[in-house]
Amino acid sequence: MALKGKALSAAAPAVLPAEKTQASRFGKTRTAQSTALMEDYVELIADLLANNGEARPTDVARRLGVSHATAIKSISRLKREGLATAKPYRGVFLTEAGHQLASRVRARHRLLVDVLVALGVPLEAAEDDAEGMEHHVSDVSLAAFSRFLKDRGSAG
Helix, strand or coil: CEECCEEHHHCCCCCCCCHHHHHHHHHHHHHHHHHHHHHHHHHHHHHHHHHHCCCCHHHHHHHHCCCHHHHHHHHHHHHHCCCEEEECCCEEEECHHHHHHHHHHHHHHHHHHHHHHHCCCCHHHHHHHHHHHCCCCCHHHHHHHHHHHHHHHHHC
């Protein structure tokens, strides 16, 4: 396989960051991956509650493309984390903390979509890309994205 006419093995070696810096970056990624699942569940549950008045584990499983057992396991984790409650035969409900988390995730998603669209990314691709990015972007980057959009709006 070639990269711009050169074999990959001939490419310059990557400059490695300091060990502690690299370990910290990978640690942040692992943490983000762990919380991404909870954030997706909370955001979906909030959307189902807003649109349907209820969030049944069966609906959650179908919309996330997971088994019913997986959805139940993840919902149990949300309950342990204080983000959701469940009532027999009544579905899943979010606690105040769950609603707050869903709002934060939704705001991150919207901001990322807006930035990507402003950069010329088609809306459908921006929506897809933001879905993954929303769990990994830092508050520092979010603030910069927000300033970018504000500056861009005031320049026009």
